[in-house]
Structures are given as structure tokens and as C-alpha cells.
Amino acid sequence: MDVPAPSLAVWKFASCDGCQLSLLDCEDELLAIADRVEIAHFTEASSQTRPGPYDVSLVEGSITTAADAERIRQVRGMSRTLVTIGACATAGGVQGLRNFADVREFTSVVYARPEYISTLATSTPIAAHVDVDFELHGCPIDRRQLLEVITALLVGREPNIPAHSVCFECKQRGNVCVVVAHGTPCLGPVTHAGCGALCPAHQRGCYGCFGPMETPNAGAQVGLLRAAGMDEADVRRAFRTFNAGAPAFVELSQVTAGPPPGRGPGDIPERRPDE
Amino acid sequence: MSDEADRRLTVSALARIEGESAMHVRVRGGAVEDVRLEIYEPPRFFEALLRGRRHTEPPDITARICGICPVAYQMSACLAIEAACGIEVSEEVADLRRLLYCGEWIESHALHIYLLHAPDFLGYASALDLARNGRGTQLVERGLKLKKVGNAIMELVGGRAIHPVNVRVGGFYRAPAKTELTALAEQLRAALDLALDTVTWAAGFEFPDFEHDHEMLALVRPGQYAIERGTVASTRGLSFPAAEFENHIIEEQVTHSTALHARLAGRGRYLTGPTARYTLSSRWLSPLARQAADAAGLGLDCRNPFRSILVRAVEVVYAVEEALRLIERYEPPAPCYQEVPPRAAVGHGATEAPRGVIFHRYAIDTEGLITSARIVPPTSQNQASIEDDLRRFVAARLDLDDQQLTRQCEQAIRNYDPCISCSTHFLNLTVDRG
Numbered sequence: 245m246d247v248p249a250p251s252l253a254v255w256k257f258a259s260c261d262g263c264q265l266s267l268l269d270c271e272d273e274l275l276a277i278a279d280r281v282e283i284a285h286f287t288e289a290s291s292q293t294r295p296g297p298y299d300v301s302l303v304e305g306s307i308t309t310a311a312d313a314e315r316i317r318q319v320r321g322m323s324r325t326l327v328t329i330g331a332c333a334t335a336g337g338v339q340g341l342r343n344f345a346d347v348r349e350f351t352s353v354v355y356a357r358p359e360y361i362s363t364l365a366t367s368t369p370i371a372a373h374v375d376v377d378f379e380l381h382g383c384p385i386d387r388r389q390l391l392e393v394i395t396a397l398l399v400g401r402e403p404n405i406p407a408h409s410v411c412f413e414c415k416q417r418g419n420v421c422v423v424v425a426h427g428t429p430c431l432g433p434v435t436h437a438g439c440g441a442l443c444p445a446h447q448r449g450c451y452g453c454f455g456p457m458e459t460p461n462a463g464a465q466v467g468l469l470r471a472a473g474m475d476e477a478d479v480r481r482a483f484r485t486f487n488a489g490a491p492a493f494v495e496l497s498q499v500t501a502g503p504p505p506g507r508g509p510g511d512i513p514e515r516r517p518d519e
Numbered sequence: 520m521s522d523e524a525d526r527r528l529t530v531s532a533l534a535r536i537e538g539e540s541a542m543h544v545r546v547r548g549g550a551v552e553d554v555r556l557e558i559y560e561p562p563r564f565f566e567a568l569l570r571g572r573r574h575t576e577p578p579d580i581t582a583r584i585c586g587i588c589p590v591a592y593q594m595s596a597c598l599a600i601e602a603a604c605g606i607e608v609s610e611e612v613a614d615l616r617r618l619l620y621c622g623e624w625i626e627s628h629a630l631h632i633y634l635l636h637a638p639d640f641l642g643y644a645s646a647l648d649l650a651r652n653g654r655g656t657q658l659v660e661r662g663l664k665l666k667k668v669g670n671a672i673m674e675l676v677g678g679r680a681i682h683p684v685n686v687r688v689g690g691f692y693r694a695p696a697k698t699e700l701t702a703l704a705e706q707l708r709a710a711l712d713l714a715l716d717t718v719t720w721a722a723g724f725e726f727p728d729f730e731h732d733h734e735m736l737a738l739v740r741p742g743q744y745a746i747e748r749g750t751v752a753s754t755r756g757l758s759f760p761a762a763e764f765e766n767h768i769i770e771e772q773v774t775h776s777t778a779l780h781a782r783l784a785g786r787g788r789y790l791t792g793p794t795a796r797y798t799l800s801s802r803w804l805s806p807l808a809r810q811a812a813d814a815a816g817l818g819l820d821c822r823n824p825f826r827s828i829l830v831r832a833v834e835v836v837y838a839v840e841e842a843l844r845l846i847e848r849y850e851p852p853a854p855c856y857q858e859v860p861p862r863a864a865v866g867h868g869a870t871e872a873p874r875g876v877i878f879h880r881y882a883i884d885t886e887g888l889i890t891s892a893r894i895v896p897p898t899s900q901n902q903a904s905i906e907d908d909l910r911r912f913v914a915a916r917l918d919l920d921d922q923q924l925t926r927q928c929e930q931a932i933r934n935y936d937p938c939i940s941c942s943t944h945f946l947n948l949t950v951d952r953g
Contacts, residue, residue, distance in 0.1 A: 258561040262586020262681040268634060269680060271667040275659065278647045289634060290645030291929065308561045339563040339582045350567035355779075356772050363562055384586060384681040438681075446678045446685045448692040451579060453682070481572060486583060 246259040247387050250398065251419035252283035253298040257305025257312050258339055258367060262290055264304050269387050280398060296322030300397055305369045308339060308430035313364070313373055320374035328370045329394060331383035335455050335490030338383075340367040343489055364512040369489065378403060381436045382484035383453040388436055403426040406437055407458040412452050422449055429472040431482060434496065435459035452485065456492035524549045528925050540937070542928060544913055551917075554909040556902060556932065562780070569892040571574050574600050574883045576838070581894065582682045587630070587938055590677065591872030592749040592879075592894075593686045594747055598761070599879040600688045603866025604859045611852035614692040615676060617747045617916075618862070619872070620844045621838040622672025625875035626680065626794075628831040628838075629669060631936045632717065633662025634827050639930040658720070661713050665835065668710040672842060675703055676714045685910040690856025701845045707843050714839050715811055718832040722815035726825040727927075729912060732787060733904045735795035738871050742812040744803045745796070748872050753789065754797055754820075761869035764878045770895065774925055781900040788903035791875030792832040792935065805844075808837040823910060824934040831936075861887030872897055874938050905935050937940045 256266050268274065268289065277283075285293040301323035307313050320326055328334050336343065342350055346363045351358040370376055380393055389405055396403040408413070410432035414421060422428040422444050430449030432441070436457045443450045469479050483497035524583075528544040540560070545553040565584055566582045577596035582589035594616060601608065608616075614729025634646040637658075644648040665731045670680040675695055685692050725823040732754060736757070738749030751767075752758045759767055770779040783789050798820035804812065812833045821830050869878045875897030912931050916924055 257564060260583050260586040260589075262583075262589070265586045265630075265681060267668075268630065271670070271672060274663060275647075275650050275656070278650065281724065283647060285646075286645075292644035292648070293636075308563075312561065337563075338565075338568070338580060341568040342564060345568070347564075350564040351562070351571075353567040354562065359861040361562060383583065384679075414552055442678050443684050443692075446693040448684065448687070451684075478573075481576070484581065 249280060249282045250299040251282040251284040252394075253296070253301045253319075253323065254283075254288070255285075255290070255301060255303045255305075256372075257303070257316065257333070258308040259305030259330065259332040259337065261288065261304070263333075263382075264302070266385050266390050267302070267314060268331070269407070269465045270391060273391060277394065281394070288465045298323050300325045300327065300394075301371050303328050303333050304330055306336045306339060306369060307373055308364050308367045309362060310364065313485075316370060316373050325397060326370075327378045327380060327397075328376050329380045329382065329390065330385050331453065331455060331486045332367075333370045334379045334381055334490075335487040336367040336369050336495075338486045338488070340489040341484060342367055344484065367489070380405065381454045382438050386440070391392045408437050409433055409457040409460075410435045410437055410439070410441050410444075410454070413437050413439070414444050417441050417445060419443040422447065422451050423468060425471065427472050429469050429474050429478075429482070431465070431469075433468065434462070434492070451482065455487035455490045456496075460492050460496070462492070462496045462499050466497060496503070526889075526921065528921055528928070530800070539763065542909070542932060544909070544924075544928065546913075546917065551910050551914045553907050554913060556909070556937075558680070558902075559723070564640040566892045566894060569881075569889050572885045572889050574604070574853065574859070574881070574889060575843040577879070577881065577889070577892070578686050579682075579684075580686060584896070585938060586681050587627055588623060588872045588874065588877075589682050590620055590673065590686075590814050591870060591877045593683065594870045595621060595868040595872075595877045596877040596881075597686065597688050598748065598870065599724055599866040599870025599881050600630070600868075600883070601859060601866065602762070602868060603881060603883050604862055605864070606689060606857060606859050608690055608857065609852055610857070611850065612708065613747065614845050614849070615691060615694065615852060615855075618672065618677040618842055618849075619686070621842040621845070622669045622676065624669070624838040624873050625835055625842075626666055626669030626673060628835045629666035631663055631873075632721065632828055632831050632835070633659060633666070635936070637662075637721070637724075637935050639933060640721075640828070661716065665710055665717065668706050668839070671703060671706055673876075675699055687856055689859040690852065692856070694851035694853070694855035695850065697849060700849050702848045704843055707839055707846070711836070711839050711843070712837040713789075714832070715807075718811045718815050718829065718836060718932045719834045721829050724828070726823060728823075729908075730822045730827060731790070731824065731904070731908055731911075732822070733790040733907070734783060735798050736783075736784060736789050736791045736876060736900075737796040737799045738869060739799050739878060742803060744800050746841075749869065751869060754795070754798055755786075757786075761867040761878065764867060764869060764895070765880065765893070768878075768900070769897070771900070779899050780903045781895065782903060788907060789900070791897050791900050792827070793834055793873075793875075794824065794827050795875065796831070796871060797830045798822050804833070804837050805838055805840045808833055811836050824931070827934050827936070861885070874898060874936055875900065896938070898935075901935055901937070905932065 393403045428449045431452035432450035436454040483493040526546040540558045543555045576592040581592040630886035649655040654901040673680040678685035735754040739752040740749035880893040
């Protein structure tokens with residue numbers, strides 16, 4: 245007896261296309277996925293789409309226009325399971341930096357006639373508008389994690405996506421800790437795992453593109469960065485990039501206390517997260 | 520057959536292009552009155568949000584403009600900031616950048632040729648449909664294998680295929696070991712055959728008879744097919760360094776559309792991208808790529824946008840060979856980067872993204888903070904030429920019914936591989952549907 249293949253839809257809001265490209269970057273698995281799943285709506289890949297409902301929707305991008313705020317409600321209504329993919333969809337993305345600025349001023353910097361531009365004052369994650377069943381982090385997402393999510397949904401289990409920090413992945417990979425060995429500022433201790441500790445493996449500090457881990461210790465992290473020589477503005481910039489709108493990173497960007505620069509990482513005092 | 524004098528065609532969501540856009544065609548009294556390529560990608564304000572950032576940050580931040588061509592943004596950003604700070608990287612670092620860029624060309628071109636463009640020529644809605652059809656499976660697998668080799672270069676040299684982490688102003692965080700690149704060379708040697716087969720295969724497609732006479736613009740570096748650096752040049756004799764880009768190229772906001780339209784000062788619309796590069800630099804292709812181009816029936820220039828798929832295929836051959844050449848003579852640069860102390864200055868940079876010239880300009884203050892930024896991606900430069908081509912293309916095909924005409928117009932747009940996500944300048948406006 246033939247059971248119809250589960251249907252998959254891919255949607256784009258304000259974004260760079262990189263997260264949905266991760267699906268096409270599964271070069272070894274793409275055709276196998278297409279055998280098991282009906283790809284029912286994916287305009288980047290196919291000119292043929294069929295109307296909903298869909299079993300699973302993957303949503304890339306953030307909400308920055310009134311029309312998109314309406315469109316995501318329609319997508320939710322057509323989707324049995326809705327998974328957000330990437331930093332834009334889960335935290336508002338780099339375009340979320342407007343949330344800390346005046347969007348009219350931003351508009352006038354880029355466009356000679358700002359009156360033609362229609363945009364919201366904020367860039368917000370999908371979960372600020374509709375219920376989300378699963379959030380996959382990363383700027384961009386990791387394609388192995390995407391495959392894990394698709395596989396888990398196909399067999400009806402929870403995706404196995406650990407919410408611990410990048411530090412765990414450094415240890416798993418055998419990276420030398422860039423903070424301890426070189427005093428390099430690193431956001432790894434508060435950043436969600438998933439990339440495989442790429443930056444420390446390339447001798448640079450993590451820059452937080454997977455957003456905050458489950459329970460980051462804000463005070464200790466800011467202390468680490470200050471000890472590595474970053475001033476307050478540098479710390480603020482470090483947390484205001486691709487996941488600037490994630491609540492834990494908003495908090496981290498506002499922590500101003502910390503030990504004076506020039507102290508070694510070993511001297512970092514213990515701090516409570518709420519300090 | 521359709522002979523209505525008044526028609527309106529609308530494709531509200533163009534498929535198999537990167538980003539969100541729509542096309543409108545209006546016919547009045549049997550003549551094409553208007554063709555509009557509308558881009559409804561919401562604005563993301565990169566040029567505004569870059570202000571106040573450190574001069575070391577644009578490679579990471581501007582990569583996020585486009586997931587398909589992040590290296591192009593990173594490379595132009597590095598060149599512009601290094602120029603502002605009076606730094607020129609070593610030849611070894613420049614070579615490693617060129618290798619990384621070859622990876623992006625292979626990945627992006629293989630994606631476009633096999634997954635986005637070829638289904639048009641073969642009559643399928645998608646590559647996945649094509650893969651379900653007998654021999655189609657092998658074709659799509661070949662495309663995916665090629666694409667994977669491009670990604671392998673990006674992952675080894677750049678640290679990640681999408682938004683590479685290893686690029687920094689002044690060089691790279693880490694130089695790959697020679698042994699790591701040797702393993703990559705084996706994959707590339709296998710890919711060379713796939714790339715040559717791709718040219719032969721695409722040469723068998725049927726190309727509509729259609730030529731344009733736009734001025735074409737690309738970077739040129741005599742003796743080499745320009746990728747990661749060069750002088751801006753045009754098919755009508757213009758030649759200027761990146762620092763003079765804004766004297767020659769003017770961007771205008773137009774009410775009907777979305778991307779700022781670019782034009783050459785005092786000259787008008789122009790085209791950038793693979794066919795422009797090919798027309799200006801085909802003589803500097805490698806012998807094997809040149810031979811493949813000849814066998815495919817490409818002359819020394821290419822003015823038929825439908826044949827751009829052939830040019831991309833030839834550029835993949837070139838990029839694979841060039842990557843092999845760079846790997847063969849590779850010695851890890853030591854150091855792999857140089858410090859780039861900031862100074863108050865303005866710097867410009869231009870490189871060849873898979874889709875054409877990409878220009879960055881930054882002003883930096885003494886603290887190393889960015890005070891202004893300007894980014895001109897290829898798609899906004901091409902929009903006026905694309906619309907002009909569509910106008911002529913539609914006028915010659917008014918006897919087709921709406922469905923056929925719409926399909927052919929969509930295919931015509933895909934010739935240019937427009938990347939709508941390169942959204943620095945793209946806005947969302949109320950469309951006049953009058």
C-alpha cells in the first residue's frame with residue numbers, strides 16, 4: 245500500500261538565501277530526500293508549486309514588512325509542522341540591528357527617496373508572530389543539522405540538536421582553546437553549538453553566529469572579553485551582529501561591568517548571570 | 520495564437536532565482552508598452568548598519584548580504600579596507616584568495632547551470648523533476664558533484680561553504696597545509712572531466728536567436744582571466760580603477776522598481792556578468808577552457824544572453840583548472856595575514872562575483888570605525904539591461920499565448936542569474952497596477 249510522501253515547503257522572508265541553499269548544498273543526500281519527500285513549494289529550486297496544506301514548512305528570514313507579517317500567518321495556517329532555519333528566522337538576523345536604531349534614518353542613508361520605502365521599524369523572528377515547532381540556529385545553519393531535523397521529522401521523533409555551548413565542540417574536535425592559549429576574545433562559552441567549533445579551528449575566536457546557548461553565563465563571558473582587552477563598545481558590537489535580537493545577546497550587549505583590561509583569563513572572577 | 524491588442528502578463532513569484540521578485544509586462548494596441556522586473560525583497564540596510572562598526576568587520580557582515588556569493592562580498596570588502604589603510608597583501612595571500620574565489624565560481628555556476636537554468640532548456644519544472652527521468656539522474660548527479668567540489672574548496676580555504684569564517688582583512692586566519700590542498704587536487708582532477716562534459720552537454724541546447732548591443736563591463740587584468748582583482752573596463756573602451764567607480768557609474772532610485780538602477784555616466788545602461796567577462800577576457804582563458812569554448816561554438820565574444828549558460832560552463836572549466844594550478848604551486852603564506860592598522864581614509868574595492876562586478880567603498884576614521892559604506896552588487900547594475908532585453912524579446916513574440924510567453928520570459932530572466940538577495944539596495948514598494 246502506498247503511503248503518500250510527506251510534503252515539504254520552503255519559505256523565504258528577509259534573508260540572504262544561505263539557509264535554504266544549505267538544503268541544495270546537501271549534494272550527496274538531495275536526490276534521496278527528493279525521493280522520500282514531496283518538495284511541494286520551493287521557488288528557488290522549482291517553478292512548479294502546489295497549494296497547501298504542507299506537512300513541514302522550513303522558514304528562512306525575518307519579518308520586516310507588514311505584508312510579510314501577514315504572509316507568515318498564512319504559511320503557519322498551511323503547515324502542520326513549522327521549523328525556522330537560521331539566525332534571521334530565529335533572532336531577526338543582521339537586519340535586526342535596525343531595532344537599536346532609527347529605521348527612518350537608516351532608510352535615508354541608503355535611498356535618495358525614502359518615501360517610496362515601506363518597511364517596519366523592526367526585524368523580528370518568526371516566533372514573535374506565530375507558533376514555531378522547532379528552531380534551528382546558525383548564520384548559516386549547518387547542513388548536517390538540517391538533515392538531522394528532516395530525518396527526525398520523517399520518522400516522527402524529536403531532532404537531536406544539543407543546546408550546549410561551542411566549548412563542548414572545541415573539546416570534541418580537539419581544538420586548542422584560543423582564549424587560554426592566545427588570549428583571543430571568543431564568544432564560544434555563551435554560543436549555541438552546531439557549527440563544529442569552526443572559528444577556533446581556524447585560530448580565531450567564535451563570533452556567535454549560532455546565537456546564544458541555552459543558559460549563558462553573561463557576567464563571566466563579559467569578564468572574559470574585557471580581560472582579553474575589549475572595551476565596552478567592542479563588547480556591545482560583539483553581541484550585536486547576526487543574532488542581535490536574541491534576548492540573551494541583548495542582555496550580554498548591555499552588561500557594562502567587568503574587570504579592567506589586561507588581566508589574564510585565569511583571573512576572571514566568578515560572577516552570577518544576573519550581575 | 521493570441522492577437523489581443525491589450526494584454527497584461529504577470530509572474531508574481533519568479534522561480535529558480537535567488538530571492539524574491541516578479542515580472543510585469545503590459546501590451547497596449549499590439550505594442551509592448553512596459554516591462555518591469557520588480558524586486559520585492561525587503562530592504563536590509565547594510566550600508567546604514569555598517570556605520571560605527573570596526574574596519575575589521577565588513578568581511579563577516581557583508582557576507583550575509585548573499586548566501587550564494589559571500590566570498591565576492593568578503594573579497595571586495597577586504598580590498599576596499601586594505602586600500603583605505605594603505606596595505607597590499609602578498610602575492611601568496613592574493614593567490615589563496617583567488618583559489619577561494621574559484622571555489623565560489625564553481626559552486627555558484629554549477630548551482631545555476633544544473634539546478635536553476637538547465638531545466639528551462641530541457642522542459643522541466645526543476646532539476647529534481649529532471650532527476651526522476653532516466654538519464655536525467657546522472658545529469659543532476661554530475662551537477663551536484665561539481666557543485667560539491669566548489670564547496671570543498673570553500674570549506675578548506677574559507678572554513679565554511681556559506682559565510683566563510685577564515686577570511687580577514689589583511690589575509691586569512693589560517694593557511695591550509697600543503698597536504699590538505701593536495702587531497703583537494705584529486706577531487707578537482709576528477710571534476711575537470713565533469714566540467715568539460717558540462718560544456719559539451721550545454722552546447723547541445725537550443726538557443727533562441729537573440730542578441731543585445733549593451734555596453735558590457737567587467738574587470739580586466741591582461742594576461743589573466745580577472746577574478747579577485749583588476750581594472751574596470753568596458754567593451755566600448757572605458758578603463759578605470761575601482762577608486763573611480765563612482766565617477767563613472769551612477770545609481771538611481773526608480774519609482775516602479777526596487778533595486779537602484781545603475782547606468783554609466785553619459786552613456787546609459789550596461790551589462791556585467793559572465794558574458795561581459797568572457798567578451799572582455801576570453802583570450803586569457805587557459806588553453807583547455809579556450810578549446811572547450813571553441814568546440815561549443817562560442818566565438819571570442821558572447822552577446823546572446825541565452826548562451827550565458829555556455830559561458831558559465833566554460834568558466835567552470837577555467838576555475839577548476841585555475842584552482843589546480845594554484846594548488847600545484849602553493850606554499851602556505853607565512854604570515855597568512857598582515858596587521859591592518861586603521862587610518863582615516865576612504866578605500867575602494869572591486870572584484871568579479873559569479874554574477875559580475877561587485878563594488879565596495881568604505882570611509883574609516885582614525886579609531887578604525889566605519890563612517891560610511893557603499894555597496895553596488897551586480898544585479899542592480901544589470902536591471903536596466905535585463906528590462907530592455909525583455910522589452911525586445913516580448914515584442915518579437917507577441918503571437919505566443921500568455922502561458923508560453925510567460926514561460927519564455929521567465930527563462931530569459933534566468934539567463935542573467937539575477938541574485939535578488941544581494942539586497943543592499945532592494946526595496947519594497949507599492950506597485951502601480953494601473
